[in-house]
Amino acid sequence: MTIQSVRKSPSILLRSGVLTSFISENARSVVAVDTERRSQILKFRTTKNIKPNNKLFTYVISVMAERFMLCLWLIVWGEVVVFGLRNIFFCCGSMLRNYLRKTKVYQKHQLFDECTQPNLAQHNHLLFDYSRRNLNQEALSVFLGILRSGLPVDRSTLSCVLKVCGCLFDHVVGRQVHSQCIKSGLVDNVSVGTSLVDMYMKTNNVEDGRRFFDQMNEKNVFIAQWCKIDPIHCQNGKMDQAVNLFTQMNKEGVRPNNFTYSIILTANSIVSPFLVHAQIIKTNYDRYSSVGTALFDAFVKLGNVNEAAKVFELIDEKDIVAWSAMLAGYAQVGDTEGAVRIFRRLAAEGVKPNEFTFSSVINASAASAAAVEQGKQFHAFSIKSRLNNALCVSSALVTMYARKGNIESANEVFKRQGERDLVSWNSMISGYAQHGHGKKAHEVFREMQRNNMEMDGITFTGVITACTHTGLVDEGQQYFDIMVKDHHINPTMEHYSCLIDLYSRAGMLEKAMDIINMMPFAASATMWRTILAACRVHRNLDLGKQAGEKLISLQPQDSAAYVLLSNMYAAAGHWQERAEVRKLMDEINVKKEAGYSWIEVKNKTYSFLAGDRSHPLSVRIYSKLEDLSTRLRDAGYQPDTNHVLQDVDDEHKEAILSQHSERLAIAFGLLATPAGVPLQIFKNLRVCGDCHTVIKLISTIEKRDIVVRDTNRFHHFKEGLCSCGDYW
Structure with a gap:
């Protein structure tokens, strides 16, 4: 069937047997028709023998709703107007509402305005639609129209318009709606009461919200609402009110649920997780993921990761949120091994990590002075999972590489970021x-x-x-x-x-x-x-x-x-x-902190003290140091004994210098790694001036790039020069 055939016999549209066929075949062609010609096609008439009715139009609209044919609704609407059946659009049940949900809001309002006597359901539908689209002023105008028309409001109307007032931060209108709640006798309704508390909290009228709350008979629903909204006011010292409500709830014998526990733990740091934990155990909510996550997060904030881990193990069904939160807890307190252990467990149990999981474990790796290769492995894993470009992951990678001494890799990640947050910029600087x-x-x-x-x-x-x-x-x-x-x-x-x-x-x-x-x-x-x-x-x-x-x-x-x-x-x-x-x-029994250095080789960390001979390869290490001493003197090196702050002879001072911990770590690194592989050394004290000179020479003699991280900064030694320019 074509548009031309419709012109010759438009009444055929009213025959349900061919209606669906016409819609399917001509949906695209109707869109292409210009406005004037389309109006001619749409204004078809039926023969005297065939008269449309509600049943036929309901069928037409249901087909359109199923196939999302926005371009054809005007065809049907034209006939609806002609035959005086405008209210049909609001009488077709769920299929019609599904269709209207796909149309533009102004089209719905046009339908609404043309209805002869719109009822409350029609008003509510438009009110909800405006609210859902954040067209809050328009939603208020619909509510005012309800009041002007004298229609009785219901709980859905009041709950929706109170939400609108909260979004607009309009407590004046909100109070007026509160009056309507009282007049309509719905102020004690659970959903209306929840919306009233929500409105007062969002419009920063905490005291009014609290007074209304105290008047309510059913408070079980509202404690969670109060705790949820009240964190907004924590800077104003209002958070203790949520705790008082929780205490009052217990005194009145109202049993909290899993949502209440998770909110009260999250909302306020002054709540002792130990006290709440005991109550949670009694009520058997400790195995809920949301409660468990909130509880061990509270323990983590106190620095008590051991207690947090116990709570984590009790959760029956650990979702990725719980795994990620536990991992982030270890990262927060600097427990890299714990974070890595949790990551390996979730991978072994088949849990798919998300971007927050990777961000946490990479941050944990960045916090460790060692674990250089470990961070690279997590980077590779994030690439395999296609999450390396997520903002929180890439920002964590920039931080990790910068802290690990690989500033070039940090810059590469930074340059590839399609979006950068403040963490990325700050990490690079x-x-x-x-x-x-x-x-x-x-x-x-x-x-x-x-x-x-x-x-x-x-x-x-x-x-x-x-x-x-x-x-x-x-x-x-x-x-x-x-x-x-x-x-x-x-x-x-x-x-x-x-x-x-x-x-x-x-x-x-x-x-x-x-x-x-x-x-x-x-x-x-x-x-x-x-x-x-x-x-x-x-x-x-x-x-x-x-x-x-x-x-x-x-x-x-x-x-x-x-x-x-x-x-x-x-x-x-x-x-x-x-x-x-x-x-x-x-x-006064103050002990000097011993100076030591360490190096990571094949995911294992080796530490050295000055003059240390405990390493199994100490004979080879000291032999390598002697060989280096000879080659250093041939290169013109003269020991600077001013860096030995002990009252001993110069020969002894030279021996002390030659056995500084960073030199032992470098000698071991030269023995344990293939030729040409860069070395990275960490030292817990400031590198001395003489060692700084020696390492510059070693980088030339051994043809190695050497990075030393002391308490102040990174030193990149390459071909006899250092990145610090001898200024540190």
Whole structure:
């Protein structure tokens, strides 16, 4: 059948036997017809012998609804108008509502306006549709039309319009609707009451919401609603009200359900999970995934991962949310092994990890000083799962590679990101700063400026640190000023610490002290430690003594304060003062932290202390060190014994230098890895100047790239040079 045949005999459309065929064959052609010609086709008439009725139009509409033929609804609507059957569109049950759900809202409103006597169901349908599409002002106009028409409202009407008031944050209209709830006698209805509490919470009328809640007879439903909304007000000190409600609920004998428990645990950190746990066990909700997840999350926030793990094991059906939350808990407290163990378990049990799972386990790997290869394996697994490009995963990868010393891989991931969040930008800036690439850190910062990206305090901490590690004093101060004046970010203790470090490393100790004296709060132990370390390098004994006394008063059991002070005296040749500091350490039983280095080879970590001979390969290691010593001297190396802060002869000092922990780790790495493979060493203390010189030479002699991560930064040694430019 064609459009032409319809023109000749339009009444054939009314014969149900061929109606479906016509719709199927001509759906596309009707769309193509211009408006004028379409109107001619649509205004067909029936013969005197065939008159349409409700049953026939209901059938027509049901076919259209099933096949989503929006282009044909005007055909049928034209005949509906002609034969006075407009209300048919609101009498076709679920099939018609399904069809109308697919039409544009303005078309529905057109149908609504043309109805002679729209009933409450028709009003409600349009009201719900506007609300669902966030057309809240239009929804309010429909509600006002209901009131003007004198139609009685029902619970669906009131619940929907209260939701609209909450979305509009309009408590004035919300109170008026509350009055309508009372007039209609539906104020005690459960769904209406829930919507009233919701409206008052969202419009920031907590006290009114609480008063209404206290008047309600059925409160079991509302405790979850209150707990759900009240976190919005936690900054205003309102969260304790949710706890009070939970307590009141128990006193009145109302039994909480799994949703109530999960919400109260999530909503408020002041609720003791131990107390709630006991109640959960009594009510047998401890095996619900939602409750268990909320409970062990509460334990994790307290740092009690062991208790969290016990709760996790009791959950009957662990979904990916529970697995991911447990994994994130281990990552949060820095337990890399626990996080990896959980990841392997979920994989072994056939649970498919999602992007949040990968993000958590990669972050856990980044937190560990070792586990370099492990992070790469998780990256490979995320690629295999096609989740490596998810924003949270790629951001975690940028952070992980930057922290692991592989800044090149971090940059590769960063460049491939289709979308970048603030974590990615900050990780790249901080990564370049820690790796001594100050210019690249500044380039990333300027790119953020060009893209009008949001910046926070971490952004400026990273870029000022980049200036600190490259000696760009003026630039670092400029970034600090930009942060305060242009971005209106209040400086924190960490920002002032960065400034003090910036000036201290440059030997501008007076400027560093000026910053300490003008800060709005007292200097921290970290700041005095920075001043003391700089005084040792720049031989400022008077200020160093003052800084040492301040540091010891703040942290009397911290060995670093005594070691730095004694080393400062030793570097200046004041052996008596050094001895007094050492004696004080013995008197108050402060133990010096032993310096050690470690290296990861084939997923196993090997640690070394200075002069350590406990390793099974110690004979070969020391033989390798002797071989290196000979080749170093041939290359012109002369030991700098000033870095040995002990009162012994020079020959003994040279022996001490040759057995520093980082040299033992490097010697082992040279023996345990194939030629040409880069080495990565970690050290818990600052690398000394003599070792820094030696490692530069070893990178040339052995033709190896060597990365050393000490307490301050990464040093990339390659072909006799270091990325720090000998400024650290």
